[in-house]
Amino acid sequence: MIELEGLTKHYSDVRAVDHLTFTVRPGIVTGFLGPNGAGKSTTMRMMLDLDNPSSGTVRIDGRHYRELRDPLRVVGALLDAKAMHGGRSAYNHLLCLAQSNGIPKARVREVLDTVGLTSVARKRTKGFSLGMGQRLGIAAALLGDPRILMFDEPVNGLDPEGIHWIRNLMKSLATQGRTVFVSSHLMSEMALTADHLVVIGQGKLLADTSMTDFIKENSRSYVRMRSPEQERLREILRGAGIDVTPGEEGALEVEGEDAAHLGELAARHRITLHELSPRSASLEEAFMRLTAGSVEYHAHENHRPPESPAQSPAGPGAGWGADWRKKGS
Amino acid sequence: MSTPQSQPTPAHSQTQPPNQPAPAQGLPAPGSPAPQAAGSGPGITGPAPAGHGAAVPARPVPQRTPQGPPQGAAPWPGQAPLGGYVSPIPIRKATLADAVAAEWTKIRSIRSTVWTLGSMVLLIVGIGLLAAFVVSATDSTGATQTERVPVLILGIYGTMLSLICVITLGVLTMSSEYGTGLIRTTLTACPDRARVLTAKAIVFFLLTFVTTTVATTLVAVATEGIAGRLGAVPTAGQWLKATVGVSVFMSLVGVLALAVGAMLRHSAGAIAVMLAVVMMPLVLAMFLGVSDLTELRSWLLLYSIPNQLGVFYDVSAGEGPSGWDPLWIMTLVTGAALGGAYLSLAKRDA
Secondary structure, three states: OOOEEEEEEEOOOOOEEEEEEEOOOOOOEEEEEOOOOOOHHHHHHOOOOOOOOOOEEEOOEEEEEOOOHHHHHEEEEEEOOOOOOOOEEEEHHHHHHHHHHOOOOHHHHHHOOOOOHHHHHOOHHHHHHHHHHHHHHHHHHHHHOOOOOEEEEOOOOOOHHHHHHHHHHHHHHOOOOOEEEEEEEHHHHHHHHHOEEEEEOOOOOEEEHHHHHHHHHHOEEEEEEEOHHHHHHHHHHOOOOOEEEHHHHHEEEEEEEHHHHHHHHHHHHHOOOEEEEEEEEEEEHHHHHHHHHHHHHHHHOOOOOOOOOOOOOOOOHHHHHHHHHHHHO | OOOOHHOOOOOOOOOOOOOOOOOOOOOOOEEEEEEEOOOHHHHHHOOOOOOOOOOOOOOOOOOOOOOOOOOOOOOOOOOOOOOOOOOOOOOOOOOOHHHHHHHHHHHHHHHHHHHHHHHHHHHHHHHHHHHHHHHHOOOOOOOOOHOOOOOOHHHHHHHHHHHHHHHHHHHHHHHHHHHHHHHOOOOOHOOOOOHEEEEEEEEHHHHOOOOOOOHHHHHHHHHHHHHHHHOOOOOOHHHHHHHHHHHHHHHHHHHHHHHHHHHHHOOOOOOOHHHHHHHHHHHHHHHHHOOOOOHHHHHHHHHHHHHHHHHHOOEEEEOOOOOOOHHHHHHHHHHHHHHHHHHHHOOOOO
16 A cells, blocks of 8 residues: 655756645556656655655555665566666566565566566666566566555557556456556556556646546547537427537537437438537546646646536547547557 | 466467466466456456557446455465455565675676776786886886885886776766666665665675785786895785785775765766866876975875875875875775765655
């Protein structure tokens, strides 16, 4: 269990992390989500006592990290895939870490095997690809068979097969009763892995909720309708007791109605439709809305995320989300 | 105990070499399917292609119950039924000895150690032998019969030059960790800054001391053999100072470089500072020669590192440190620098 209380970090006059308070519980995968520069890595470095917080505390199973006598047995962390000396072999990199915590030598072979690096164990890490570095970092995290695991952007540089593997790894680690804390800037990735979500933007806590609740609150399917007779269409829908929200580019969005039913309704009133399309807002879009909101909410000191679907669904984020999917596929 | 990975997994990738035994800790191998107990709802990992956007359907996603015990027999060793995880690996408290072992692995597993120590030995032995041969061939040490000193002094050229290697290795031992980011891994594994620094200093000191002692002893014996007839017969104390004394002193200078590396966190910068520490007093003294500050000038000369090194060979430019004094002076300076390095490690973000 990791407990953060009022964790804050200033860099001269920039607040990288701003009063973060949340708890990472064992037995589940907790996703730590935020756009680039939101303060995720800084938070994780403070959790590991690499950076000193300006104020606030982090407790690992009730203790400060610096009080842990054999920390690799308690916390395994992957922070930076390249945090190793390029001139040292993968085996020796893990060996010196194992030795520093009194972990049996045999364990080095085991974790190398687990991450699939046995064949390059004696190679210097200088020649490793980002994905191989990532695997070695994961091996280092698993070395002490710790109760708590922290991964900072673990899927970076991994091939699809590797991504699939790390996803299953994290889930199985959590199933064993371990605390798994994983950061990402990809909502889609978290949707597949995490059971709980902690979202931050500009160092502030935006959401601390279970994945199921997040999906329930943010997934939203609707039918998009466009017509040259937009006003009449609106009147007719209202007349039929159907809620209409204005959408992008003058379109109308209707929730909770079947597209076929809406089409028939329009036909009965002889309204020409230019568009009748069932849509669903992606979690990525919900995440975009949430974090885009952090800018706007910053000025009002309001930390609540715009979770209600009544919020304009066609926020500036919608376009990015679609664009992102193209890049991510 | 049987692990789920022992079943054949046809989707194995190129990263998994053939005929691998199943991982003993029961973690899934790359590419192997997730164990049944992974707690994933079928609607989540099922048909969704890897890395794609999560368009969420309107229907509710199945609730996961990851905390619950997995179906069937527990496939994992050391599985706790609920809540915390208990590792099957025996736990014992990590000590300074563990940190020393780790640092020894680190320092011996990179090539720069071999290169710098190798060139150090080459410099000490090569230049020492060369000087001995030259002196022997010309049949003169340049000294009159009355002020004859042991020819052990011929070792000084090599040791003084090889200080550069010792300084480089000392600085790199610490600053290369900052350069590569390894320091964050190191401090995560051992958050006790004092222990990390102490272990590094111990390992570096011992390695340098042993190597230098071997090299200086070799040179001392060879020089006496080649040109001993031209100098005075060295006493036991002179033998000891020219070998062990010089080696301890040089190793201390190396630890000082290590501490400077820890404070500056930058290889080139720290090496430059250390070279300045060695050279500047001599350079300054040259400039002060024209002024009235003769006292300061002679102090700078006497306490410069090259002159202190000379004390071990019984050559000194005046009434400065003598005997074993340079050792105590360098121990104090290095100790202070290590204190500064510890403060820097403890207070600054890694």
